[in-house]
Amino acid sequence: MENIIGSQIIQSSDDEFIINVGPQHPSTHGVLHLQLKLDGEKIVDLKPFLGYIHRGIEKMSESLNYKQFIYLTSRMDYLSAHINNQACCLAIEKAIQAEVPERARVIRTLMAELTRLASHQLWWGSTGLDMGAVSPFFYAFREREMILEIFEETCGSRLTMNYCVPGGVMNDIHPDFVRKVKQIIKQFRDNLHEYDELLTNNPIFQSRTIGVGYLSREEAISLACTGPVARASGISCDVRKKEPYDAYDRVTFDEIITTEGDCFARYKVRLEEMKQSMNIIEQLIDNIPAGEYRTKIKGIIKPPAGEYYQRVETARGELGIYLVSDGTNKPYRIKFRTPNFSNLGALKPMSLGGKIGDLVAIMASLDLIIPDIDR
Amino acid sequence: MTHWIGEKLNALFSPEWAAYVGYILAGLAIIILVVVMAVVSIYLERKIAAFMQMRLGPMRVGKWGTLQAFADVFKLMLKEPLTPAQADKQLFNIAPYLVLTVSFLAFAPIAFSPSLQLWDMNIGVLYITSVSSMGVIGILMAGWASNNKYSLLGAMRSGAQIVSYELSAGIAILTIVMMSGSLSVSGIIKSQADGWWIFKGHIPALIAFVIFAIASTAELNRAPFDLAEAEQELTAGFHTEYSGMQFAMFFLAEYTNMFIVSMLGTTLFLGGWMPLHIGNWDAFNQIMDKIPPFLWFFGKVFISLFMIIWFRWTFPRLRIDQLLKLEWKYLLPIGMVNLVIGSIITWLGWIF
Numbered sequence: 001m002e003n004i005i006g007s008q009i010i011q012s013s014d015d016e017f018i019i020n021v022g023p024q025h026p027s028t029h030g031v032l033h034l035q036l037k038l039d040g041e042k043i044v045d046l047k048p049f050l051g052y053i054h055r056g057i058e059k060m061s062e063s064l065n066y067k068q069f070i071y072l073t074s075r076m077d078y079l080s081a082h083i084n085n086q087a088c089c090l091a092i093e094k095a096i097q098a099e100v101p102e103r104a105r106v107i108r109t110l111m112a113e114l115t116r117l118a119s120h121q122l123w124w125g126s127t128g129l130d131m132g133a134v135s136p137f138f139y140a141f142r143e144r145e146m147i148l149e150i151f152e153e154t155c156g157s158r159l160t161m162n163y164c165v166p167g168g169v170m171n172d173i174h175p176d177f178v179r180k181v182k183q184i185i186k187q188f189r190d191n192l193h194e195y196d197e198l199l200t201n202n203p204i205f206q207s208r209t210i211g212v213g214y215l216s217r218e219e220a221i222s223l224a225c226t227g228p229v230a231r232a233s234g235i236s237c238d239v240r241k242k243e244p245y246d247a248y249d250r251v252t253f254d255e256i257i258t259t260e261g262d263c264f265a266r267y268k269v270r271l272e273e274m275k276q277s278m279n280i281i282e283q284l285i286d287n288i289p290a291g292e293y294r295t296k297i298k299g300i301i302k303p304p305a306g307e308y309y310q311r312v313e314t315a316r317g318e319l320g321i322y323l324v325s326d327g328t329n330k331p332y333r334i335k336f337r338t339p340n341f342s343n344l345g346a347l348k349p350m351s352l353g354g355k356i357g358d359l360v361a362i363m364a365s366l367d368l369i370i371p372d373i374d375r
Numbered sequence: 376m377t378h379w380i381g382e383k384l385n386a387l388f389s390p391e392w393a394a395y396v397g398y399i400l401a402g403l404a405i406i407i408l409v410v411v412m413a414v415v416s417i418y419l420e421r422k423i424a425a426f427m428q429m430r431l432g433p434m435r436v437g438k439w440g441t442l443q444a445f446a447d448v449f450k451l452m453l454k455e456p457l458t459p460a461q462a463d464k465q466l467f468n469i470a471p472y473l474v475l476t477v478s479f480l481a482f483a484p485i486a487f488s489p490s491l492q493l494w495d496m497n498i499g500v501l502y503i504t505s506v507s508s509m510g511v512i513g514i515l516m517a518g519w520a521s522n523n524k525y526s527l528l529g530a531m532r533s534g535a536q537i538v539s540y541e542l543s544a545g546i547a548i549l550t551i552v553m554m555s556g557s558l559s560v561s562g563i564i565k566s567q568a569d570g571w572w573i574f575k576g577h578i579p580a581l582i583a584f585v586i587f588a589i590a591s592t593a594e595l596n597r598a599p600f601d602l603a604e605a606e607q608e609l610t611a612g613f614h615t616e617y618s619g620m621q622f623a624m625f626f627l628a629e630y631t632n633m634f635i636v637s638m639l640g641t642t643l644f645l646g647g648w649m650p651l652h653i654g655n656w657d658a659f660n661q662i663m664d665k666i667p668p669f670l671w672f673f674g675k676v677f678i679s680l681f682m683i684i685w686f687r688w689t690f691p692r693l694r695i696d697q698l699l700k701l702e703w704k705y706l707l708p709i710g711m712v713n714l715v716i717g718s719i720i721t722w723l724g725w726i727f
Contacts, residue, residue: 132691142429207694358694
């Protein structure tokens, strides 16, 4: 915790130089405020300051009923909005022991993987942008835009889709859904070589990332890192494999694990994860079971008193929902264990001793979403 | 046309005054040329960047967005030039004009065509390199006077970068100066009448050209060497605190330096205003001779500009230590060895 919350850095000698990065800064992707102590260009100390976008989502959830609070979580990790909603729905379904139709499970999984694909594409573009290469951003948006159009057709909105409801999904998929998903998968596979040409095989990009921001396996465990950040350090932590939810138990895919632990390893893990997401989508898209897309659940949900926990794998790591019910129609307490909060803790050990340019590369490889840290 | 203007001036004024008025007119002509070229190349850069990124680029102002640059300048003119409260006001306000003046100075010895040259001094190339290296003073002034830590970091990076890369650029220029045996711009161009240096200078000239291209891109502070204004690291580097026309001055100076570098590269390696000739193929050579020299010159300049723009929109940025390593560990030693090889070749008379 001392890596995340703490007091201001104090200048101790004349050689040192204290600089505030953020809350408004191009490479913090939001309102993260970092205080850096520099010796020339070298980072001597670093401290993140949080709270610039704290909206009290956990507290707000306590005054909304079970069907309403789900959609506040779209505003946490807005790039994995659907997966956040899915986690809440799964927790509620666990609490009331509702049966979810097979069709809804598959649709949810498909949507979750499309969300992951779109999120990783945005990350890929912004990684290039952070390294000073502007063009990759637009190439990433080409495919991302098509995915968002699919979302819009089926769910009515592009980013915060609010598509999951307890017991299934809001409505059935659009008639064009299957065709368009197949089309985007084909197009993305055809264009993947461009991703490699623009960044992966670029010598400047490799020299900026290989060996930069090393995170050892032990540190990653002790800092509770999850998602691609932990998997690049050699930790097997994919919730989709460990505790399959929805339709993940019926698909085969690889958990990408590398042991290098540097920025390039995290980059490669995410790039490979995109291919695995496409595998999952390809396995499911032709086998969407017929039937109901939602079980009828009565208007007011009153789960039995008790504690419920559900974890899912968002695009950035493990999201845990801890739900305490007192038997009324509103949750007694909600606690989110968000992936970005713990991943942010790894920023300091990774970037100490590096240059300012390294810090930018490391932040890009962490793929931080600030509203998810503050909530 | 220059002779005609000269006669008119001599008829109107005494010889002394005619010279002064001539200088002023020449200076104005250079400023107009640079502004026109800046407008054209800003438009080109935006369009090329857009096409590289699958966009359309500016489309709204004028036909296909051709008037976009004018709209931008108009907007910048209406903006208030802010000076931060804690800034060193004098230095802060002088810096942009210093940077721009210095880059304009470097145009004096450039030969646009056989008859169009402001000042054919016998040390033209030396003059260009020495004058253009003064620009870093303005950048350091801007960074220091802004009283902003990001600006200061950007200015220090820029200082380290420009001072380092000038060595390599200088050595690459020396190789050609040695081969042609002249420091004057017109002399170097005349030495290429039978073939451009990039063709007849064998491998040393080619290596010198590559080194010159890399080092001069770095001197320009443009991507992939744009560490001085690295947006994602230092917001805007040394010109973070500038707004309005003061910012436009820095912007124009950046483009002016681009033209200088392209013109210098054209003069040294690509034969200046000399047309392209291929051996004894007379029919081809005669057609090439029909194209006026200034078109050759500006054509080559814009090809070089396109190269610089292409670099910017393709590569990620280097890190500061990698940037300095590239210069001191690779470019400078290679340039030195190349200079020695080039001098041996010149000494033995092995150039065509």
